Amino acid sequence: MSKSNFTRRGVMKTGAVTSAGLMLPTYLRAENHTGFTNAPQGDTVKFGFNVPQTGPYADEGLDELRAQELAVEHLNGIGDGGMLNTFSSKVLDGTGVLGKKVEFVTGDTQTKSDVARASAQSMIQKDGCIMITGGSSSGVAIAVQGLCQEAGVIFMAGLTHSNDTTGKDRKRNGFRHFFNAYMSAAALTPVLEKVYGTDRRAYHLTADYTWGWSQQESMAASTEAIGWETVQNVLTPVGAGDFSSYIAPVLNSGADILVLNHYGGDMVNSLTQAIQFGLKDKQVNGKNFEIIVPLYSELMAAGAGSNIQGVYGSMNWNWQLQDAGTAAFTKSFGEKYGFPPSGAAHSCYVQTLLYADAVTRAGSFNPCAVVEALEDFDFDGMGNGPTSYRGADHQCFKDVLVMKGTEAPTSAYDTLEIVEVTPRAQVEYDSEHPMFAGGDLGACNPGA
C-alpha cells in the first residue's frame, strides 16, 4: 500500500512556485510593461540595419549601410546634420529620438530570404531592435516585412522594387520609400517611345524571383501598350554569373531590343556579356539593336563601365539632382566616404530619418503610433520633391528619374545622366490596380 504525501499546503506551495516560474519569462519581457515589442529601456534605442554585405547585391547593401550609419550620426547630433537641415518636418533636433541616443546593430542578409529572416529575428529577439531597415532584394524585403509584422516591430524597407512589396504582400507594419516596377515602366516607356519608336520587338531576360517577375510584367504591359511586341521572356537564376547561354538565343530571335530585368552583380554580368556578344553593334529589322535596364543604380553603372553608355533605365533618386536636400546629403556622404551616394543609400538614409521623425511626432516608439504618424504623411526636402506616404498601401509617391548611361564620361562618377524627371502624377496608380491587388495591410501589430 502506497502512502500519499499530498497536503493542501504542499499543493498550494507547488502551484504558486510553478505559476511564478511560468510567468517569469513573460514578466521579464519589456513589452509586458509597455504594450509593445522591445520598448526602449534606459537612455538608448536600437535600430537594426539588415543589408546584403555579400552576394550579388552586396555593392548596394554596403552603400546602404554607410548611409544608415550617417543617418544615426545625424540623429545623434554628430556631423553637419545632412538632410535634417532641409527636411520639411522640424521635430528632429540632433539629440537622438525622444531623448534617447540611437545605437544600431548590423546584419548580412547575403541576399537570401532565409538568412535575412534569421538575421532580423536575431536583431529583434537578441539585440532588442525597435525597428528594422534595409534590404537590397524584394524577396528579402517581403520575407523580413512579414517577420516584422509578426514580431510587432516597424520595417522601413530599403531597396525593394517589386510591386508585391506594397501590393499583394503589403503589411501594416511595413513602409516603402523606394519606387516600384510599375513606376519605373510608367516613367521609362514614354521616353523609350520617343527615342526608339513604336515598332519594336523586345526580348526579356528576367531574374527568377518576385522583383524580376514584377519588373518584366510592368515593362511588358507598358511597352505593349505603345505597340511593342514581346518576343520572349526567359527567366534566369539569381547569381547565375555566366549568362551566355541565355544571351546567345537573343541573337537570332528577331528581337531588336533586349530588356535586362536584372539588378546588381547580375546586371553587370549580363550587360557586359550582352555587349561581348556584339548585341549593341547589331542591326535587326533595319534598326539598331538596343539594350534597356529598367532599374539602374550608380554602383551597377560603375561596375559595368563603358558598357552602360547610351543605355536607358530609371532611378528613384540621383546625387546630381539640384535640390537643397540632395545637395545636403551628397555633401555629408561625400565628405565622410569620398564618393557620391547611390540611390539605395539615399533611400535607407531617408527611411531612417522618416522613422525617427514619425516616432518623435507620435511621441512614442509604439509601432501602432508610428504607423499612424507615417500614414498619409506629406513631406519635402528629402531629395525627391513633395512626397507622400500613401496610407492605403504604405507606398511613397514622388517624381521618378529616367536615366541614360553617359556617352562621354568626364570623371569616375560621371556614369549616368538624368534624361527626365518624370512628374509624380504620371507614375501614380490606384492601390487596387491589378498589378498590386490581392494584398491586405491588416491590422497594426505592436507585438504585445
Place this chain on the structure above:
Amino acid sequence: MDAIILQILNGLDKGSAYALIALGLTLIFGTLGVVNFAHGALFMVGAFVAVTVQKLFSLSYIEIDETRTDFLGNPLKVEMPYIDHWFGSATGAWMQDWSVPLSILVVVPFMFLVGFVLERGLIKHFYKRPHADQILVTFGLAIVIGEIIKALYGANPIQTPPPSAFLGTVDVGVMLGFEPNAIAYPTWRMVYFAFSAVIIACVFAFLQFTTFGMVVRAGMADRETVGMLGIDIDKRFTFMFGLAAAVAGMAGVMYAPILSPHYNIGMDFLVLSFVVVVVGGMGSLPGAVLAGFMLGILQSFASMNEVKALIPGIDQIIIYLVAIIILLTRPRGLMGRKGVMEE
C-alpha cells in the same frame, strides 16, 4: 541550325573551364591520391592575380587640377598612373589594356609556388589519412583562401576586361558557310577555348613525351615499384601539385574577362568540376577533359528556350541528371580505371 552551333560554342567555352579545373583535380588525385577541394580556390586565386596585375598597372599618384571641380565642388584630384610616368603614356596604356594576358607571366611561377607551399606545408600531412579527412581539410582551406581574398579585395565582382583588340565578335557563321552575322561569337571566348586546348595539349604532351612525365605516369600506376627503382617520386608528385595549381591559375586568369572575379567564384566551379571528374572517371585525365566538354555542351543545350519549355528548370539540374545516369550505367565513369577509390 545556327542556334545549335551557338550553343555548341557556348558549351565548348564553359566546358573549357570545367575541363581545365577537372584536369588539375585529376592530376592531384592521380599522383598524390588527394581529393583536393581547394582546387576551385586555386582557380579563384588565378583570377585575382589578373585583378592584382590590373590594379598594379593602375596605381596612380594624385595631381590637383585647379581648373576642374569634383562632385563636392572641390578642385579635381586627377589620378596619374605611375606606369604612364615611367614608360610613357602609349606604353602605359598598352600595359593596362593587355593586363590580363600579361598576368599569365606572373601567374605561372606564383601558382607553382602556392602549390608547392600548400603541398609541403599542409597536404602532405594528409596522404595517409582517409579521403574524408582530406576533403574536410582542403574544403576548410578553400574557405580560408576565399575569406582572405574577400578581406583584401571586398565581396563584389571586379571588372577585368580583355585587351581591346579582343573585344567584339568573330563571325563564325561565315567560316561555316552561313550568312554574315548569323553566328557571331565573342572573340575573347574563342581565345579562351583555344588557350584551354593548348594548355590541355601541353599537359598531355608533357606527361606522354618527356622522361619526367613517363616517371610520373609510372608512379601513378605503381608508386611503390617506382620508389624501389631509386626514383624520388615524392618530389615529382610535389612538382605535379604545383603544375596542377598553375593550370588552375592560368584558367582563372583567362576566365576573368568572361566572369568578373569575386571571392566565391572558385566554389561555383568546384562542385561542377567534381561532378566532371566523377563522370569522367576518377584518376582518368582524358576522362576529365572529355566529361568537361560534354557536360559544358549539355548544360548549354539545356538552357535553350525550346528545351526549357519542355522541361522547366532543366538547365539547373542537367549536369547532375546526366551524372546519375552515367554512374548508374558505368559506375566507374566514362573512362575510370578499375581499383581507383574502390578499396
